[in-house]
Structure formats: structure tokens, C-alpha cells
Amino acid sequence: MNDVTATARGEAAGGIAAALARGVTRLFAELDIAAVTELSLKSGRRVDVIGIGRDGLVHVVEIKSSRADFICDRKWPDYLDFADFFYFAVGADFPRHLLPEAEGLILADRFGGEIVRPARHRPLPAARRKALTLRFARTAASRLMLPQLDPGASLPAQLE
Numbered sequence: 001m002n003d004v005t006a007t008a009r010g011e012a013a014g015g016i017a018a019a020l021a022r023g024v025t026r027l028f029a030e031l032d033i034a035a036v037t038e039l040s041l042k043s044g045r046r047v048d049v050i051g052i053g054r055d056g057l058v059h060v061v062e063i064k065s066s067r068a069d070f071i072c073d074r075k076w077p078d079y080l081d082f083a084d085f086f087y088f089a090v091g092a093d094f095p096r097h098l099l100p101e102a103e104g105l106i107l108a109d110r111f112g113g114e115i116v117r118p119a120r121h122r123p124l125p126a127a128r129r130k131a132l133t134l135r136f137a138r139t140a141a142s143r144l145m146l147p148q149l150d151p152g153a154s155l156p157a158q159l160e
Contacts, residue, residue, distance in 0.1 A: 016065040023108030085119035
């Protein structure tokens with residue numbers, strides 16, 4: 001595979017992931033779960049979608065755009081320590097038998113999503129919940145402020 005082919009495949013996978021993220025955030029909005037995408041954790045990992053419900057429970061979603069994406073990327077267990085509920089989100093054509101049955105599953109497209117397998121509840125420790133909720137709130141607020149800042153402004157490094 002040449003560089004052009006690899007780049008095109010990466011862009012296609014990125015487009016699928018973006019569509020799935022949109023569908024998940026729309027689903028979360030229907031469920032009254034406030035969500036942000038691409039939230040950096042203190043561990044250095046970055047979750048695809050994270051949401052917090054009115055009850056304060058944290059929902060983390062790992063998007064898988066293809067079989068290769070799932071097989072090559074084995075960092076998802078690192079997210080379990082940052083979620084009350086953990087889900088995979090995939091498109092309709094994803095081979096779902098590859099995904100661990102112990103984890104939640106969301107079937108999504110760019111228009112919405114559906115929880116097809118509920119996530120197991122793993123209560124977060126209080127200190128981690130507080131830190132994660134503050135990170136979530138500060139990141140969301142900073143992203144809302146961006147249009148009011150200078151045109152070339154970017155998110156402060158400590159919030160990325």
C-alpha cells in the first residue's frame with residue numbers, strides 16, 4: 001500500500017468515526033446525557049465520546065470504525081477506570097461478534113444511535129468522579145468560548 005492509499009483509507013475511517021461520534025452525541029442528547037468528544041484524560045488517553053447524565057454518572061464511548069480499527073487498537077481497557085458505563089459504538093456493517101460481550105454496545109450512524117446492549121455499571125471512586133467532572137466542564141466551557149476568542153485561538157494545552 002502506498003502513502004496515498006494509506007492516507008485515503010485513514011481519511012475514510014476518520015469520516016466514519018466522525019459520523020459515529022455525531023450519532024452517539026445525538027443519542028446522548030435524547031437520553032439527557034451531556035456529551036463532548038475527544039476529551040483528554042489525566043492518564044494521557046483521549047476518549048472518543050464522554051457524557052455525564054443528570055445523575056452525575058459518566059458514560060464513555062469508544063468508537064470503532066472498522067474491524068482493523070478494533071484489532072489494531074487495544075487501549076480501550078484503559079478507559080474502564082474513567083467510566084461508570086463503557087460502550088463501544090459501531091456502524092451497522094461492523095462485525096459485532098469481535099466485540100467483548102461484557103461491554104455495552106451502541107449501533108450508530110450520523111443521524112443517531114441505539115443502545116443494543118446495555119453497559120455494565122462500574123461505580124467510579126468519588127475523587128476520580130470529581131476530577132473527571134471538572135475536566136469535562138472546563139473543556140466544554142473552553143470549547144464554547146473559542147468563537148469569542150481571536151480567530152486563530154486554540155484550546156489551552158492543559159485542557160486538551
